[in-house]
Each structure stands twice: as structure tokens, then as C-alpha cells.
Amino acid sequence: MTTHQGEQLTLAEMRSGQSGTVIEVLGGHGLVRRLEALGIRPGKKVTKISSTLFHGPVVLKADNTQVAVGFGMAKKIIVQADKYLPRTS
Amino acid sequence: MRILLMGNPNVGKSALFSRLTGTHIIASNYPGTTVGFTKGYLRLGEERAELIDVPGTYTLEPSSKAEEVAVQMLRDGDLVINVVDATNLERNLNLTLQLLERQIPLIVALNMWDDTRHRGINIDVAKLEELLGVPVVPTVGVTGQGIKELVKRLPEAKVPKNAPTYANNDERWTRVGDIVRQVQSLSHRHHRWYENLEDASSHPVWGVVIALLVLFATFWFVRFVGEGIISYVTGPFFQGLWTPLLMKLSLALGGGGFWHNVLIGELIGGEINYSQSFGLLSTGLYIPLAAVLPYIISFYLALGILEDVGYLPRLAVLMDTIMHRLGLHGYAIIPTILGFGCNVPGIMATRILESRKQRFIAATLISIGVPCAALQAMIIGVVGKEGPGYVAMVYGSLFISWVIIGLILNRTVKGFNPELLVEIPPYRWPPWRVIGEKLWLRVSGFIKEALPIVLGAVLVVNILYTLRVFNALADIAAPVLTGLWGLPKESVVAILVGFLRKDVAMGMLAPLTLTAKQLVISSTVLAMFFPCVATFVVLARELGARDLFKSIGIMIVAVLIMGSLQNLVL
Numbered sequence: 001m002t003t004h005q006g007e008q009l010t011l012a013e014m015r016s017g018q019s020g021t022v023i024e025v026l027g028g029h030g031l032v033r034r035l036e037a038l039g040i041r042p043g044k045k046v047t048k049i050s051s052t053l054f055h056g057p058v059v060l061k062a063d064n065t066q067v068a069v070g071f072g073m074a075k076k077i078i079v080q081a082d083k084y085l086p087r088t089s
Numbered sequence: 090m091r092i093l094l095m096g097n098p099n100v101g102k103s104a105l106f107s108r109l110t111g112t113h114i115i116a117s118n119y120p121g122t123t124v125g126f127t128k129g130y131l132r133l134g135e136e137r138a139e140l141i142d143v144p145g146t147y148t149l150e151p152s153s154k155a156e157e158v159a160v161q162m163l164r165d166g167d168l169v170i171n172v173v174d175a176t177n178l179e180r181n182l183n184l185t186l187q188l189l190e191r192q193i194p195l196i197v198a199l200n201m202w203d204d205t206r207h208r209g210i211n212i213d214v215a216k217l218e219e220l221l222g223v224p225v226v227p228t229v230g231v232t233g234q235g236i237k238e239l240v241k242r243l244p245e246a247k248v249p250k251n252a253p254t255y256a257n258n259d260e261r262w263t264r265v266g267d268i269v270r271q272v273q274s275l276s277h278r279h280h281r282w283y284e285n286l287e288d289a290s291s292h293p294v295w296g297v298v299i300a301l302l303v304l305f306a307t308f309w310f311v312r313f314v315g316e317g318i319i320s321y322v323t324g325p326f327f328q329g330l331w332t333p334l335l336m337k338l339s340l341a342l343g344g345g346g347f348w349h350n351v352l353i354g355e356l357i358g359g360e361i362n363y364s365q366s367f368g369l370l371s372t373g374l375y376i377p378l379a380a381v382l383p384y385i386i387s388f389y390l391a392l393g394i395l396e397d398v399g400y401l402p403r404l405a406v407l408m409d410t411i412m413h414r415l416g417l418h419g420y421a422i423i424p425t426i427l428g429f430g431c432n433v434p435g436i437m438a439t440r441i442l443e444s445r446k447q448r449f450i451a452a453t454l455i456s457i458g459v460p461c462a463a464l465q466a467m468i469i470g471v472v473g474k475e476g477p478g479y480v481a482m483v484y485g486s487l488f489i490s491w492v493i494i495g496l497i498l499n500r501t502v503k504g505f506n507p508e509l510l511v512e513i514p515p516y517r518w519p520p521w522r523v524i525g526e527k528l529w530l531r532v533s534g535f536i537k538e539a540l541p542i543v544l545g546a547v548l549v550v551n552i553l554y555t556l557r558v559f560n561a562l563a564d565i566a567a568p569v570l571t572g573l574w575g576l577p578k579e580s581v582v583a584i585l586v587g588f589l590r591k592d593v594a595m596g597m598l599a600p601l602t603l604t605a606k607q608l609v610i611s612s613t614v615l616a617m618f619f620p621c622v623a624t625f626v627v628l629a630r631e632l633g634a635r636d637l638f639k640s641i642g643i644m645i646v647a648v649l650i651m652g653s654l655q656n657l658v659l
Binding site: 030033034035036037038039041049050051052053054055056057059062063064065066067068069070071072073 | 147152176180291512514515
């Protein structure tokens, strides 16, 4: 299966190295605010750096900041993927 | 005048602070909290201004205790130096705009300026200054570039005319976006070698390999430096210079009597024996200054480097999955590591965790399963004589209890365990100045706090010995000590003294001629049992009375079981 340009997926589903634009952060006001303070908010271009085994944290990059978010949070960050990339999961 | 140094975390604030203030730095806690900050002074023409390094914050809408303190401090400041990471303009300007809304005179230090060039970032400083309406000075905290200019322009700090306020966060972010578009342009650049290393250290496989290498190297470094200081500095000093002086004093005091016992202690075979004499001036000074201080120095040096290079958040990511099983998240590894230096700052640092459940578990686990550097120095010194395998048994037992207690608490403590959310700063070359200052603050803190307690403990022991109090206590404690743990009843003295200082307690085990097995059991029991008085006070303050009793209850049960198991198995 491949991801198409324009396909929306969660940060958790993205492949390491894949980039995209944040569309929406699902979840409570608290989470939205904390992510926003770190520069992760709708419209922001992000790149997934890595994920950890056993549904551990996902590392992503926005501008020059790297942020680690828990897997549960990563499932709440909806991203518009940029380019074609084979998808593993 | 009071000047506040404010900015996001990881923007090089401390390095800038150290450049601005010079030598006289004071570490303190914000009144009523355990959130620490440093304070120094800055010469401004004729005036001496107070400069405060405010804890890093992303926004003025606080989401943690440290951020709350930052906002509270803002009320008492006369001027703010807003430290902005030039390589992360957008995120940093969000705080700048919030500060401008507060109507406090502001000047911006555009820090990490040297980093922008090789990251391919060009910033039009004049334009930024015009748009913000306050002075903007490019700086490099680590090298001191731009500091003179910053100080020179401090008087120009101002509240901009008709500074806009924003109805909501979205509006502010839009304005931030506008500003960034107008002042910043990006050009192509190459991936640097250390950026590959950055990516590797949060990689699921390479990250683990790197973590193991780092931990191994740290352990090796701490031992190498610590032992080096003992064999070349503190050891020769005590043996060569201090012993002759004490011997003269001993002669002057007539070789015995009350004062001789208190000050010098008992002569072993006509000589002073620093681990057995137990006088104030012999063992009382030897333990903290000769045996423990070298490891305090080497541990905090290693920790300072790991902190300032930016490695610890990466360790937090790797440990996250495991820590979740213990009812914590990866970030709890940082208070835990601090606890290996001294449990007091470790437990204080549990403040960075979000939920009550996490704080309770983290603090309890630190006070039970994490031996402080002072205790470790003595464990290595005393148990190490029997062979490294026995030291490993002590550490292994502590680690096992740490894991098992964590697993149980995760299931039994009510509350929730939120997920990890943490910024991972880029690797940076360690700012040696900052590391040196931090090391000095921590080491002098140890001497100031530990030395009086060690001396007090030695004095109390001497008095209680004279009054024969210990004999009575030993008889009461005998069933547990001898029956469950297989220890001689004299060891009750050491275990009780452990409440004052664990390193002194460990020193008291040395003259008891215990077997290797007994040494392993007694040092494990000492590490897990009742925390020392300083830790106890902090634990009480952080947890409150109810949780403190729970924590102590868990501790007592755990130590009874662990000591008995060791007695059965070893």
C-alpha cells in the first residue's frame, strides 16, 4: 500500500523520514495548547524522525525543533502527507 | 533594579547568564516551592543590578510548576532580557509577543547566532527590531559574542509604543508567522555529522546501543576520576599531612580520655585508622572530604556534561516504554539519575512530572532503590574490598526492588500516567563555563549541607556509645537483624545512624568484620531502609503526610522482604 499525495494520516501511521503538514490536533484543550507551545499546530510542516518499538514515543521535527510525543498523542495528530512513500504498517 | 532572563528551555540561557554575571552566583529556590533558579549581579554603570535566571518556559500560560514560577517572577521584575533561539525563531517569538503584551521593558538577545549560519538561516536583525519595537542584539552565549553590545543597549529596553494585544493564541501565531516571513530567509545547507548522530540516538536500535555506551562510559568516567582524586589528592593529603597533625594532638591530649575520644576517637594499634577511629577530626572529616567528595565531584561533572550536551531527553525517549510499566514515563529517568548524586535534588525534580501518581511513584522509587553518590562511594570502598561481584549483588538487588516495586505501584496507585511530551534539543558542544559553575554550586552545596550532618552524626554516635544506649536498642532489634537478615546485633548502630548519614553508617560497618554476604545484606538494607534525614524532609514536603506514610510503609515492607531473601539465597 502506498500513501498518496493529499492523503491524511496520523503521525503514528507516518513512516520515519516522511514529511507532511499538520491538519488538526484531536484531543482536549490541554493537549492542543501544550503541542502548540512547542510549535506543533495546524499548518505546520513536520517530519517524522523515528518511532520506538512497542508503541513507544514518536520523534518529529518542526522547524529546527525535535519533539518526542507519546504514541497515544501521535495518533491524535492528523497530518497531510507530502509525497509518495511505501508504507510499512 | 531586578533584571529577568527569560526564554524557552534549551536556548542557552544559562550560558548567557554566566557571561553576564561573572563569578558571584547564588542558587536558591523560589519561595514556597522547590523550583530552583540562580541569581547573580551585573554592573550597569554605577548601579549593581540583580540578574535572575528564570526557569525556561514556552508560554506565559503555565502548564507545569516551573512555568508557574516563571510567570510569578515576571511580576517582580523591572526589565526582561528575552533570550530567543535564533534557529527556532517562530516558536520563540510566540513567547516574545506574550512578554510584550505584559508591558514590561524588554530587550531581545538573539542567541545561538553562530548556529544560524551553518543551518542556512538568514535573519534581518534591523527589520526584526523595527517590527518588535524593542532592541534586538545577536549573541552567542557560549563564546560571549555580543554580550558587550547587549549590556550597552540594556538602557534602551522599553515597552514599545502601542504594543498590540491579541484576542487569542491563533491571532498571536498569525502575527508570529508574519514577522518570521518578513525577517527570515532560508538557504540550502548540508547535513552535519552530529545531526546524523542526533537521529541515531533516538533510533530504536542504534539508540539503545548508544545509550549503553553512554552509560558505560559515564560509569567508567565517574570511577576513574573519583579514584584518581582519592589516590592523588585527598588520600595523600589525609595520610601525609593530616595524620601527623592529629597524632600530635593525640599526644597533647594524653592519648585517651573524653576529648580524645570525641575528637580523635580510638587509636587502633597506636595509629589513627580513618575508617575505625570514629572521632570528629578523624573519621568525621575523612568520610565526607576524602572518601565521598571525590565521587561527588566526578558524578556531578559527568551529569553536567550529559545535561548540557543534550543527551538526557534522548534517554527519556528510549526509556519511555519501560518506564510506563512502572507507572512513570520516560522523563522520570531524569529525576532518577539526579537521585544517584543525591536523593534530595532527585526527589525535588519529580516536580517536572505531571500527575500525582507519577510523582508519588518516582519519589518512592528514588528513596528506596536509588543509592546516592555518598553511599555508593562507601559501598564501593567497603564492599568492593570483597570483590566487584559483591558490589554487583548490591546494585542488582536494588535494581530488582526498583522494578518490582514500580510494577506493583503502577497497578495499585490510583491516578493516571500521562504520555511523554518533551523537546529534544540538538546536540551542543558543552559550554565548559556553565558546567564548571554548575559543578561548583553542586559541590559546595554538598559540603555545606553534608559536612555539619556528618560531624553531628559522629558526635551523636560517640555520645550514645558512652551512654550505652545502643546495647539496649541492639537487644530490641535482634530478632529482625539476626533472625531475618543474619546480621550481628551490633550492626543496629550502623542502621540507625543511616537515618542521619548513610555514608557514615556504611563506615560504621567496616570495623564489625562482617562476612562478604553480611556486607551485601547490610549495605542493601541500608540503601533501601529509611531515607537519610535530608531526604526524609524533602519527601515529606513533596508528598504530604499521607503519602509520606504510605511511602515509608512500602519501604519497610520492601526492606524486610529483600533482606530476608538475600539471607536465604546468597
